[in-house]
Amino acid sequence: MNDHQDLNAYRWQILASRTRNPQYPFCYAVVTTGIVCRPGCPSRLPNPENVRFFDNCQDALKAGYRPCKRCHPLDDNKEPSELVVRVCRQIERDPDQANLNTLASVLGYTPAHLQKTFRQQIGITPFDYARALRQQRIYRELGHSRSNTDALLQAGYQSSSQFYTEFKQFSSLPPGSHRQSGKGEILTFAVADTTLGALVVAASDKGLCWISLGDDPHAQVEELQRHFARAEFCPPDEAFNQWVSQVTGLVEAPGERLSIPLDIRGTVFQRQVWEALRKIPMGSTMDYQALADKIGKPGGARAVASACAANVLAVAIPCHRIVRRDGSLSGYRWGVERKADLLAREKGQGMGN
Ligand SMILES: [Zn+2]
Structure with a gap:
């Protein structure tokens, strides 16, 4: 492996872990969409083989990529305008009642102008922002409610069907399983290559909690993130990389003894x-x-x-x-x-x- 591959592997880990503002900034372009993003962009995690890394956004533009409308990789320090901040606060106060027409008339703008300005600066529409807040609230409530019904009532949902509809949009797990799935935890993870395919390894501070093998590291990372939907993920450090090579060794020679603690969770x-x-x-x-x-x-x-x-x-x-x-x-x-x-x-x- 040369230095360039090392650097790209490192950047991929940062990208896949959704880290914002990494220590060494870079941009990544997605060949299939023609768009350049910064790390931490909320858009779908691209397939690693479609990603091209650049030291800065200008280089990516010169290579013919368009800046992403969600993460605005060009304007680094641009703060949202006063209008947009006011809309955000309004939605945050009561995401259930957030309605574009009402917000616009309260603030004295046309709905179209409000929508466009908001989307330009935040990257999503006011409606999506309100929905994201409601979903976050569900996660918080699920963390300390005894039943799903308690949780959805506390989250302000009128009916359970509304709750399940919205829940399904961002989760493939039934609501009950989210209550224990890595709440408030920080998990380190890494992706590696083995002769049996892509390896995804994750660990808590207690030990390894996830090892998967597959053909699509992108899908595997998404599966990991769904499984521990409430955890935060961070890229590997030197010590974790040594664990990863031990696990890789175990895949290559499955009779070896693994001297890493396991964080086993189950009934x-x-x-x-x-x-x-x-x-x-x-x-x-x-x-x-x-x-x-x-x-x-x-x-x-x-x-x-x-x-x-x-x-x-x-x-x-x-x-x-x-x-x-x-x-x-x-x-x-x-x-x-x-x-x-x-x-x-x-x-x-x-x-x-
Ligand atoms: Zn982006």
Whole structure:
């Protein structure tokens, strides 16, 4: 790897973690849209292969990219106008009642002018801003409410259907699962390449909490962010990069011992299953029923299967060592071909020893 690739890898981590104002500023252009953005732009995370990095926005413009209308990469220190600040405050006071016509008449402007000015300076419409505030409020309420109904009533929703409609727009998880999903946490994460595809690793201050393998690092990072929807993500430091290389090593040689703490989150039953998985020796397999017997739940083969499927720590919790009774591979969250590959690697390792 040369310095240039290192720099771009570093910039990609910053970009994917949605960090604003990084220590070493840069711009990124998206080939497919022809637009240049600054880090922290709220637009969709682009596919890494479509991203071109520039030291500054002017260079990107010279290369033919247009500045993004959402993150305004050109005007660094431009503050929103007094009018726009007033509209923001008004919406923040009561996002449920934020209505373009009302706001415009209160402030003495036409709705069209207000909409255009607001969008130019903030990057989104007043309506989107109000909706974003309502969604933020839902997240806050879900953090300390006992039920979804409490949460949505506190968030000012008239009906639960309105709540679910808006919720679905920014989440693929059912509302209940957000209450514990990384609230107030800071997770470090990184993307790496392995011979089994893209690796996404994340850790809390307690240890590794996410390892995924796949073909699309972009989709994998989004899945991670959805899973820990309330967490903040930050790019890796030197120490974390060493963890990432250990995990990469584990993927390449899945029988190796991992000397990194795991931050395992799940129900009592799931943790029991995962603990049992970690005791299956490298190179051997077990079927669902045998594992259910082992943890003293002979009727629980199906529950064991769903606990295996809920594992979010690929390879570190070796759910790839679970197969059907007839020896066929059954499913694998990260692709059944990868499962076959991991098992073959373990066999190879065993013979080498
Ligand atoms: Zn942008």
